[in-house]
Amino acid sequence: MTVQDQATWPEAVDLGEFTAAWRAWQTGPDGVLVRLAGDEELVIDGAVVRGRHSFGVIPERDAVNAIWGDVVIEVARRGG
Numbered sequence: 001m002t003v004q005d006q007a008t009w010p011e012a013v014d015l016g017e018f019t020a021a022w023r024a025w026q027t028g029p030d031g032v033l034v035r036l037a038g039d040e041e042l043v044i045d046g047a048v049v050r051g052r053h054s055f056g057v058i059p060e061r062d063a064v065n066a067i068w069g070d071v072v073i074e075v076a077r078r079g080g
Contacts, residue, residue: 031057032075034066043067 024035032055036042041050044066055064055075063076 031055040068042073 024037026033033052034042034055035052036050041048042053043049044053044055044064055066058064058075058077060077060079063074066073066075
């Protein structure tokens, strides 16, 4: 992805089945939050989560893996 693509992300990228999923994620001072649709679930550290899940504040250069079907989503904080 080029810098120009990043400026229009996610509109510049065809996300297919992930189109609606990216809208469910947000971040703020309290960390990363996801709101899953009624039948959606993530597996985090072996536990199934549904509905609203807060990852909390993730330390710099740390990460949490969330499994969504066959996809592993790395939720991380990366800095310079």
